[in-house]
Amino acid sequence: MDKLILIDGNNVIYRAFFAMPPLTNTAGQQTNAVYGFTTMLLRLIEEHKPTHMIVAFDAGKITFRHEGYQEYKGGRQKTPPELSEQFPLLKDLLRNLGVPQFEIESYEADDIIGSISRKADEAGREVMIVSGDKDMLQLASEHTTVALIRKGVTEIELYGPEQIREKYDLTPEQIIDLKGLMGDASDNIPGVPGVGEKTALKLLHQFGSVEGVIAGTGELKGKMKEKLEAHADDAIMSKKLATIYREVPLEHGWEDMVFTGLNRETAGPALAKLEFKSLLERLSLSGSAPAPEGEEAAEAQEAELEITIVGEDELDDLIAALPGISALHVESNGDNPHRAEVIGIGLSSLDRHYYVPFSLLQSPAAAKLRDWLGDEHTPKSGYDLHRADLALHWQGIPFAGAAKDVQLAAYLLDPTEANQDLSDLAAKYSLPRLATDESVFGKGAKYKVPELEVLGHHVARKSAAVLGIVQKQDKELDETDMNGLFDDLEMPLSRILADMEKQGIAVNKEDLKELGKEFEAQIAKLVAEIYEICGTEFNLNSPKQLGEILFVKLGLPVVKKTKTGYSTDAEVLEKLAPYHDVVRLILQYRTIAKLQSTYVEGLLKEISPDTGKVHTFYRQTIAATGRLSSQFPNLQNIPIRLEEGRKLRKVFVPSEPGWSILAADYSQIELRVLAHISDDELLKDAFLHDMDIHTKTAMDVFGVTAEQVDSNMRRSAKAVNFGIVYGISDYGLSQNLNIPRKEAARFIEQYFEVFQGVRRYMDEIVVEAKKNGYVTTLLERRRYLPEINASNFNLRSFAERTAMNTPIQGTAADIIKLAMVHMDKALFERGLKSRMLLQVHDELVFEVPAEELELMKVLLPEVMEGALKLSVPLKAEVSYGSNWYEAK
DNA sequence: CCTCTCACG
C-alpha cells in the first residue's frame, strides 16, 4: 500500500531549532536544527516506511495572504541568523538523502501540503502530514492523518478526524473556525479579542461555525455579545487567513514524490560533513567513500602499530617487556561482569602492543604475566578496570594496581555524556581511529567473537588507545580541578566497590521462597476477587486491559491519559478508589505482584550457586550527580517504606555464623549540605541544635511553636524541604501535597521569606550556571547544563532545577564516597574482619563479627560524620541486628 | 525495543 508523508519543512526546522541544544560542528557552524530535523525524519522513515515523501518549504517573502492583509505574520520575530544559516544545510542534506523537496514561489509550505493532500484525498491515497502547527488539523480526513510534533522533535501525536472529535469535539473543517475566533498571535491573526480556546470551543459547539456564531449573537448577552458583534469582520477575515489554500498550481506529480529509501552512497558523506556521527552509526553508514577491501586495507590501517598476537613462543618476549607496559584492556563479554567470560587481554607499552588470548593467560607458562596483573605495585591504566577486575576475579586471576581508568575520568569530565566507549574517546581526542565493538563483535543476538587475527588486533588497539587517552585526560582533569577527585576518591573507590561486590551479601534462599509462597497466596486471592467483581478474567498486569475494564466496562472517570491510552498508575487509582471497591484490591494486587516478580523471583535468580550470595555491580559512571547505581540485582531499591515489602530485608543475612548486619545512615545529609553551601543562618542553627528539621521548618514557615505543629503541618514542611532540594516549583509541590498550585506557591514564598539564605543560594547558583555553563559540588565534581540558557521554557526550567539540585545531591554523594574510602582504610589499618557490603546513597551496610560489634558501632558513625568538615555537623545513625531488617 | 509502572534515596 502506498503511503505519502508530507513534511512542513519550515515548521519542523523551526521547532527543531528551539528544541535542540546548540550544537556546532568543528567549523563553528551551528547544526542543531538540521540534526533535530534529521533524527525526526529518520524516525518517520523507520516507523512509517513511506513509499512517497516530500518536504515542503515556504518560498518568497510575500505570499498571497498578504494581498488582503499586509500585517499577516507581522510582529513575528525575525528568524535568528543561527537558524536561517541552517536552511541551505538542510536542503543540501535532503538532496543527498534522496528526499524530494518542493517549494513554490509565493506560497507557504502548508498551502503546498494542503494542495497535495487534497489531490491525494481525491485519489484515496494514504497520507500523513507532519508539522508542529495545529492548523494542519484542518487537513485531516479519512485517508489523511496529521502527525503533530509534541515536545522535542521526535515525539508525535497522530490525529485523524476521530481524534480531533475526541479532543475538541470538532470536525477538521471546524479547526479553521476555531482559529478564526481565537486568532493566532504568532501569525498576527487577530481573531476576536477576549476569546481563547475555551470560549471558542463553547461557541462552536453551540453554533457550529464562525458564520453561525455571528448570526447567533442574538442568543448571547453581555460582554461576549458586544465583542463578537464588534469584531465579526475580524473573525471572518481571521478565518480566511487561517484557511489553508488547497488550489496551489502544482507542476509535480505523484512520480516526483517517490521515495525509495535513503540514498546510501551520498547520505554517508553528507552526514559526515555535518559531523552527525551518531546518525552515521545508527544507519551503519561510513562517512567516506567505500574503503579498499581485503588485506591491503587492513595493512594500511594497522601499519602504524606494532602488534603481536602472543602464543606460547612469544610469551617470554612479552614477559620481558612487562616493565614498559602501562596500559591494558581486558576483553570480556556480557553486561554482568560477575558472569562475564574473559576473551583475552591487550597490553601496551609506548611502542609495542600485544594480545594474549585468555586460554594462554590461564596456562602455567603465563604465571609471570598473572603475577604482574595481580601486583598492586605495577600501575596499569585501562578502560573500566572495575569490570576487568571482577571478570578476572571469577576466573581465579587476581587484579591489582589500577592507576588511571579512562572510563572513570571521562565520566568526571562529563558525567552526562552517555557512557563513552573507547572508540568514542579515541575519536574525541583525535587518536587513530578505533573500530567500534559493534562493528567487530556485532550486537545482541548477533554477538560473535571474530577470528583470532581480527580480535587480537582490535583488542591490542584498545590498549593502545588507552595510552593516548590517559595523557589527554590528565591535562583536562588538571584544568577542571578534578585531579584530586579522580586520584584520591574515584580511583580508590573503584577498587573498594569491586571488593564489596566480590564479597556479596548472603541471602537466605529458603526464607525468600517462603515469602514468595505467602505472596503467591495473597495474589491468588486478590486476583480471584478482582475477576469476580469485574465479572471477567483479564491480564491484570496489562495497563491496556486494565484500563479497558476500569474506564469502559465499569465506566470510571478518566483522570489522566498516557500517550498510548488510559493511565492506571497508583496516583490515578487512589483517586478512583472512592468510586469502586475493586480499585483498592487492584492497588493491593499491584503492591504484592511487584514484590513477587521484582524482589522474590528477581532476587532468587540472582543468587550465585557458587557463593549463595547476591553480588551486585555498582556502576560508578552512570548518575549525572555523582551517585552510584546498582545492577544485577539493584540492591539500592529494596523495599522499606511499606511493611509488606520491608519484610524482604529479613532475607539479607550475615555470611558467617554469629556475625551481625550493621548499618548506618546519614540523617538529613542533603539538607545539611544545603545548610552548608547556602550558609543560611536559620538552617545552620537548626542543625547545630540537632532539631527535627521538618518540625523546625513548619514552626518557622507557619510561625508557630513546636507544640502547635500538627502532623499535617509537619508533612507539608517535609514536602517543602524535599522540594527545595529538588529545585522547587509550585506545580511539583502542589502535585506532591495534592493541593492547589496557588497554595503551594504560597508555601514556597513563606519558606523563602524565612530561609533567605536558601533563596539567595538558589538564585545565585542559577546565575552561576548560566555564566559558567556548569555547576560543581564541594569536591569540584562538575555537571554541564547546556540547556540553562535555552529559550525553550521547559528545557531551561529543567536545567535550572538541575542547577539547584546537583550541587546538593552531588556533594552528598561525594561525602559518602569519602566515608567509604576512609572506612576501608580504617578497617585495613586496624586489621578488622568486618566487611563493607552495600552502599545505598546515604547508608552503608556491613557484616561484623561479634567481637568487633561494639567497636564498629562507634567507629562507623565516627568515620561517616568525619568524612568532610562542614559548617554544620554531619550525623550518622547506626543500628544492627541478625539481618538487614533488624538493622533499622 | 519501547512504554508503563513502581521500588529506592
Next chain:
DNA sequence: ACGTACGTGAGAGGC
C-alpha cells in the same frame, strides 16, 4: 501559557 518535581533499575506487556 508553557507543564515539571531530583537521581536511578527492573519486570511485564505489546508492537
